Every structure is written in C-alpha cells, then in structure tokens.
Amino acid sequence: MLYRECGNFKDNYAKDMAIFPIPLDRWGLGIMLVFAFLVIPFTASDYWLSSIMIPFYCFSLAALGLNFLTGYAGQVSLGHAAFMAVGAYSSLILYGRYGIPLVPSILGGGIVSAIVGSIFGIPSLRIKGFYLAVSTLAAQFIIEWVLTHWKWVSGGVFGTIDVPNLYIFGALLDTPLKKYYLVLCIVALMITFGKNLVRGQLGRNWMAIRDMDVAAEIIGVSLFRYKLIAFAVSSFYAGVAGALITITYYGAANIEEFNLFLSFHLLGMIIIGGMGTILGSFLGAGFMVLLPIFINQSMLTFMERVPSNLRANSEAIVFGGLIVFFLIVEPYGMARLWHTIKEKMRLWPFPY
C-alpha cells in the first residue's frame, strides 16, 4: 500500500529520520527523477527542452534560494534578481576571461553572489520585516547600478557579456539536450543538498528565527551567524541559478533581464508555491514561468477569431485571475494543498 498507514508507526531511528517518511513520496520522487533523466530528454522536442524545461529548472532553483531566506529564515528579500545577476556576470567572467572550467565557474559565480548577498544581509540583524524588504530593495538598485557602470565587469558600451562556446571536460556543449543534462544535474544535486540543509540543525535554527527571533536567541541560536548564513546560502542558490539560466538559456548576460520585476516574480513564486517548502519552489516556478506560456498557447487555439490585442491581454487577465483564485483557495501555497491531501491519505479511512 502506498499511503495506507493509518497512523504513525515508527519503530526505529532510521525510519524517523528518513527524508521521505511515506512510500508515496519515495516512489513518486524516484519516478519523477527517472522521468526527468530518462524520459523527457528522449521524448521532448528541442523546443521543450531548451525553452520550457531549462528555464523552469533555473527559476525553480532561484525560487528555492529565496525560499531558504524568506520561507525558512523569515527574512524578506526584494533583491534576489540582482543576486542572480551577480552570479551570471561573475561566472561568465570566470569562464570567459580566466578560462576556469565550466562547472567551477558556475559554482564560483554562486560563491561571489553569496559574498555579495551576505554583505547586504548585514542590516538584517537590526531591521526586520518591511524595513528589511526596503533595504534589500536597495541591494537590487545598487547591484544593478554597479553592474551597468563598472566597465570592467560589463565589458564595454553594451553592458553585456556574450556566452562563448561552452566546453565541459573537453566536450562542446551545444545541443539543448546536453545543456538540459548540465542544468538537471546541477539542480538535482543542489536540491538534494538543500533538502538536507533544511532538515538539519541549520534549517531548524532558521525556522526558530523565523517563528520568533527573540525566543531563538534565548535558546542559544546566534542570530547574526544564522541570518548571515541564510543570506549567503540563499544568494549562492540565486547566483548559480542566474549563471545557469544565462549560460544555457539567454546566451548573454544582460542586466535588463535581472530587474526588479524578476525579484517580485521570485517572491510571487514562493508565495504561490508555498513558503518554507522545497516542493513549493518548483510548483511556484511552474506556475509563474510555465502557466503564462500555456495560457498564451491555448489562447491561440481557442481565440483564433478574436482581435490580437484582446488575445494578448487576456493572457494577463487569466493569469491574474488564477493567482487570486489560488491565494483564496489556499493562502499557504500550492505545496500546502499537496501536504493536506497527503496528511488525509495517511490516516484514511480513519481520520481523527
């Protein structure tokens, strides 16, 4: 039986500490991984791989980064697009100008972004809530300004670094399939790492800070340390996501991609997907990135005869309506819907 537990029966520590306590999750995840690694690459067209799946994974990773900070540690950030930009630019500089291999450059971009992120995280020690949001908003503007004006970084008048030919272990990374595997491997590793991070002491400290920082400090959680770690980890994820999407999707690092709208978008992803859940980052990214494309495509089918103006705008109307709908139906995000279903199933047919 997949979820016929009908109660909590854990008779050893290993079971209690399992990442996925119920078989449904274990099997489901396994099937999804097989699907992602073996089925999608060989059935999906290049269009699906390169412009649906790759951006979806990258934005999920960025949303996950923000989720660590906002969902787990309770610190709002409106500067995550800028941290993505830092990752994108620095990884391209490392790869293109210093000839560092691809994967270390991507991670290096993440590390640079983590350093920048923790610097902007310092104010979080003294300011909270809305005030912190405003100070991270400053991060967005400052980083944007620096990246456009520091000519050494952006390399000339166009403020853009183009992605050179990509080689990984001597092999040219040119087809969407190869890029898809690069993104998938990095994302899968980082998700595993992230999932374990939030299960461990670090994650529990973050949650303690989120739920009540004074109480957390009293029981011995160092606010300074853990808030900064939250900023660092979160911007590391954002930086890697920025580097990946630039390298595999945009093809050029351009600051205009990483504007304030994207920061709000990322925040929207985790709010709709579910704050403080790993799954929520994926659901939210899917909602914000893929749904508009599907709406757009289905509009083409349904509304062949409708004036194109109305057709284009109806995409925004439908999308906006769906956001409101989901937030009314489940204010805690789509991940909570799944969670509720699962909890019900575990006790079925004998609910309390």
Next chain:
Amino acid sequence: MGRKWIFTLFALVLACSLILASGQVQAADEKAQFFGLLIYRTGPFAAGGSGMGSGWEDFMELRNMQGGVNGIKYAWEECETAYNTARGVECYERLKDKAVLFHPWSTGITYALIPRGTKEEKVIFSSGYGRADASDGSVFPWVFTTPTNYWSQNSAKIKFIGEKMGGMDKLKGLKIANLHIDVPYGQETKPMLDALAEKFGFTIQHFPVPWPGIDQKAQWMDIVRRFKADWVINRNWGVSCTVPLKEAARLGFPRERVLGVWWCGSEEDVLPAGPAAKGYYSANFHGSGKDFPLVKEIIDKVYGTMKGHMAFTRVGSVYWSRGIYIGVVTEEAILTAHKKFGVKVLTGEEIRWGMENLNITAERIKELGLEGFMSPIKTSCENHEGGNIVLFQQWDGEKWVPAGTQTPMNDFVWPLIKESAAKYAKEQGITPKDCK
C-alpha cells in the same frame, strides 16, 4: 461542495487547453513565407510593440489580398513577449522551425538572439536598435541594423544641432545634456557622444535616469539650473520619453531644444504630455501619416474590409508606420532573393543574401507608393546599415512635421564600429568574413 465543483471545472478546462495546445497542428501552407512576430501588446512598452507589430501585419495582409509576393503569400504567427527576454527567447524557439527572419523588437532579446540566429541561420533584423557594431556584416553576417544604428543616429543628431545653431563651428562651447535611461540601451551612445564632443568642442554631460524613469525632477533641475544646457538629447523608452517634455515645460526649458531618439518620437510619446510637447524634435528613419499611396491602399483595402490589426485611430502613427517600413524592407529582401534564387519559399541563407544585397532606389520607393516616406537603402556584405540618412521631425501640437534630414558622419562612426566589432570577434573567436 461548491469548491469541489470549481476545482473540477478548473482542472478540466486546464487539461483541455493543455491537450489542445500541445496537439495543435499548425495549418502550415507550403507555399507561404512564414514570419514569427515577436511583439508585445502588453507590458510597459505595449504602445510601441502593438503599433509596430500591427503595422507589419497590416502590410502583409494587404499583400496577401493582392496575391502575395510574386505569388507567394505571407503567413505569420504572433508571439507575445511583453518585452521580457525570457519570453522572447521562448517565442524564438517556438517559431524557429518555421520562420527564417526575426525582428526581436527589444534590445535584450536582440542580444540573446544574435548568437542563436548566427548558429541556426536565422536573420536577426534589428532595425535601428540592438548592437550598433552589428552593422559590420563581416563579423555579424546574420544581423542587420538597416537602415541606421544608434551611433550613426547620434552623429546625425549632432549635425542637426549644429545646423539649427547655424553651422558646425557654432557647436564650440555649446552645452549638450545627454538624458538617458540608465540601462545598457541608454548608455550605448555615451562614448560616441564623448568622442564627438572632443571633436567639435562642445561640452556633453550625461544625466542617467534610473529605470523606469517616471521621476526625472532631479535630473531636470540639474540640467536646467546647474548645467544650464543648450540642448537636451532625450534617450529614453516608453513612458520615460514623455516625462522630459513635462519637466522641460515646468522649468521653462524650450521644447525646441529637446531632441529625442527615434524610440521617443511617436504620437504615443508626445500626446500624454499635451501642449507641453509642442515644438519637440525627434529623430526618425521614415515618415508617418496617412497621405502616402501605399498607406491609403492599406486603409482602403485592409481597414475597409475590417481586417486591420489595430484600432483605426492609431493608423498612421509613427510606430505603426515603422511596422510598414519593416514590412517593406523585408519584402524588398524577399524580392531581391527571388531574383537570384527563383520564386519560392526562401530559406535563411537566401533571405540573408537578399538582405545583404538590398538596393531600394528612389524610383523603387516611388513605385511602392512611399515617396517621401523612406530614403534609399543599399546594403552590402560589409555594410549592414545601408540607410545613410536620418530624418528629423517636429511635433506641432497635432502631428509630426518633417524637419529635414542629415547624413551620419560615416567616416567618424565606421572606424568605431569596426573596432568594436573586431573586439567582439576576438572575444567570441569569430573569424571575420572576407567581404572583398
């Protein structure tokens, strides 16, 4: 119970639309030349995107009514980008199997499409925007900035200012403010203007406006009170184009001394400023209005049969006319390619050849019914610009009035283009094509 029903209904609708969307078979007409239109009818720059996209569509609609280009009809599909690069790239990927020529209509999307187009043999036609150094066809064989790029445009602007002041020697000691939106698009002309300032002895100061540029009070105080500018170059985009006109009126700065980029020169940019816009100059690369025979034909045949793609009130506006212009240039490229490769549906390489060997003469323009609308274009393997003339126009409070033309300072701009393109080629490991 109600909620359950809503859920079921919603899930069903979503599922149906997904199935329909994925299983959607495009009725691709084998005999049609297909174009993918990356336009934006939504978002902050919808005024520009909808105008240009609809203009092009109206033009193609007219040609289809007349039987197509040499009998080959146009087919097209719109893809909404909302001026967002991620969506733009998705649109390109969605349409690239069918289309061979793309107008990205956005700086960011152009940057993203240049390497893709080059690799996948798709023509990227960034008409008057995008990278200025892409005019060098030996390094960017697949990119066209026809008719003129930003750098050439700015050298023409300086000439225009010189003429208004009564001669190029009068530029000496003049103070010109470059008011630009602080994104790469806005900054692109800074080194160019600095070099020109050195050459002609005027003072240039750059005033960055933070994105999206709705508030420009501080910059204008600086420009008018502290810097005491004689001329202001308005290099903005979308809503930030209109703000300078209002600010200039507030501070009593003459609008006759404000000169806009050609993305700040449409009815949509000046009408919101009301009377404050009167006297404002802007650059352009084509005419506007409803008086040209071809435009009259479109109004008569396309809008007359209710097949227009835009509200009729906006027909004849600058952005709509830009769509017509794009349509005409693209069609001339098709005709040129038809002459060499025979009448058929063209491939990327064939249409690229057509773009590279464009020769739109004054007679041809007259024949098209566009006399006074556009200037001759002649491209070559090396020169992907080909226009060589920048038009100027002035807003008289009701419509745009032509205010003369200028040729760019080619001998000054082209070495810079060559230098920048060579740098790009080196970084990207491209061997420039031999165009001799």
